[in-house]
Amino acid sequence: MASNRKIAPWQRKLRALLQKPAALPILAAICGLIIVAIAAIVVWFTVLGGKPADDSGSTSWSEPASDASYDATAGKVDVEAYEGTVLAVTEDAGQEYLDETLFLGDSNTVRYMVYGPEGNEEPFTTIDNNIGVVSMGVQQIATLKCENFVGRSSAVTMPEAVKIMQPRRVIIGFGTNNLTMNVDTFIEEYKEGLAAIHEAYPYADIIVNAIPPLDKQRSNTALSMTQVDALNSAIVQMCEEEGYKYLDSSQALEDPETGWAKTDYTLSDGVHLSQNGVRALFEYIKTHAYITEDTRPKPLNKVPEVQGVTPNLITSDPIAVRGENGQTSTKVPVEFVCSEGGTLSGATSQMVAKGGTCSTVTAVPNEGWEFVGWAATIGSTGGSGESLTFTVPGNADANGVILTAYFEQKEAEPTQTPEPTASPSPTPSASPAPVVPTQAPATPVPQPTQAPATEVPQPTQAPATPVPQPTQAPATEVPQPTQAPAPSEPTVTVPDNSTPANPAPAPEGTESVPAGAAG
Structure with missing residues (x-):
């Protein structure tokens, strides 16, 4: 029984479309797009909370209201007001200046032992002139036993270490871990520590040294540049009053227009100095040198072998990002750097839990170079090849992890040694070479230069009879230079060098000897 229900035009078109051979692939593609869209929406709201993903692993950041009102010039140190206390520009004092200096400080000071000048794998400092303690503040300078030496059963404080190491000068840098401290309290603690040294x-x-500037997009927005400026202004005033020198390194690290740290001068956390930041800092240190007469008692005492700072000495991070319910974030900065001979591809500064x-x-090695391997300040890179996916150790601290890729120059292809060429044969001289007879004559044969005054007649002029000599020598004898031979011995006829092609036969009783034959 036929149905009387009318079919809408769009239904007829749909049926016609479905009956075509290409209908099935088209429907499959449409269904796939719908499924992908649904999955993306689910991930967006359940995993990311509706916020964009951050490939670098850093926390999301939003500008605090206080940042918008920050004045880049209002709270900065007035260099002119503290002339004589603030170190002025000098000629580059070089590496020797650094080697004679002992650097004291917090986690940023630790980084001085990781980085070096561009193109040089040697760091700016070593454990022999660096005492940096992660998460340390000014209140612990005189009391925290941190530095270890061979032969000592326990660690010593920074002032005690200075006495043992006898440096020509000390550059000290604290304050990053004290940004939440009251300014007056901070200065009193700093004075006490410096007096102990x-x-x-x-x-x-x-x-x-000045407290380094923060990056505007820092992880912990509770830290502000207003606080940094206030503490630095108090530090320079303290130096003026107590007779210390002030290194205004902020001039090298800050963007003069914004007042915040220059781009890429800090890690992803916006607090710790990056490789670029440390390099700029040390360029400033060497060109704002303070060199006075060396008054240290001589000879200097022998310095025991340095073992360095006790690891994981401070477990709490006073400037860490605070999460929900005030809990400290477990994320730490991770930085990837490389030696000379290559570059890196990927996020080189990350915040990772x-x-x-x-x-x-x-x-990525440059042309003529090859990748050697990775090295980590803590943890293991395993047998990773050129591409590294690193897992942060659970014992990482606020200083984070620094991973370095090393390259080395390829050896040049050996060049083939050319075959030696044959030595040219000597060219005959104008004088004919002497001909050596196969058998020496019984009697000595005079050399042409030693011939007697009487000439020997030419073969062409020789008579059939024995050749008469113009002098006293008998016809049958050839005179010798020193002693004449016995009359019974045969006479030797010496032909001229210009012997013709067919010489005349020698007279009987004579022996023909080639001209110039050696005796």
Whole structure:
């Protein structure tokens, strides 16, 4: 029984479309797009919370209201007001200046032992002139036992270490871990620590370094540049009053227009100095040198072998990002750097949770160079090739992890040694070479230069009879230079060098000898 229900035009078109051979692939593609769209929406709201993903592993950042009102010039140190205390520009003092200096400080000071000048794998400092303690503040300078020496059963404080190491000068840099401290309290603690150093070893010049600037997009927005400026202004005033020198390194690290750290001068956390930041800092240190008469008692005492700072000495991070319910974030900065001879591809500065995995970074060698391997300040890179996906160790601290890719120059292809060419044959001289007879004559044969005054007649002029000599020598004898031979011996006829092609036969009783034959 036929149905009386009318079919809409769009239904007829749909049926016609479905009956075509290409209908099935088209429907499959449409269904696939719908499924992908649904999955993306689910991930967006359940995993990311509706926020864009961050490939670098850093936390999302939003500008605090206080940042918008920050004045880049209002709170900065007035250099002219503290002339004589603030170190002025000098000629580059070089590496020797650094080697004579002991650097004291927090985690940023630790980084001085990781980085070096561009194109040089040697770091700016070593454990022999660097005491940096992660998460340390000014309140612990005089009391925290941190430095270890061979032959000592326990660690010593920074002032005690200065006395043992006898540096010509000290450059000290604290304050990053004290940004939440009251300014007056901060200065009182700093004064106490500096006084302890001076009392322990009064022969070393003391230079106080400025607190480095923050990056505007920092992980912990509770830290502000207003606080940094306030503490630095208080530090330079303290130096003026106490007789210390002030190193205004902020001039090298800050963007003069914004007042914040220059781009790429900090890690992803916006606090710790990056490789670029440390290099700029040391360029400033060497060109704002303070060199006075060396008054240290001589000879210097022998310095025991340095073992360095006790690892994981401070477990809490006073400037870490605070998460929900005030809990400290478990994320730490991870930085990828490389030696001379290559570049890196990927996010070279990341914030990654302890136990978490970094996004992949690849070491790319330059032409003529080859990749050697990775090295980590803590943790293991395993047998990773050029591409590294690193897992952050659970014991990582606020200083984070630094991963370095190393390259080396390829050896040049050996060049083939050319075959030696044959030595040319000597060209005959005008004089004919002497001909050596196969058998020496019984009697000595005179050399042409030693011939007697009487000439020997030419073969062409020789008579059939024995050749008569014009002098006293008998016809049958050839005179010898020293002694005449016995009459019974045969006479030797010496032909001229210009012997014709067919010489005349020699007379009987004579022996023909080639001209110039050696005796």
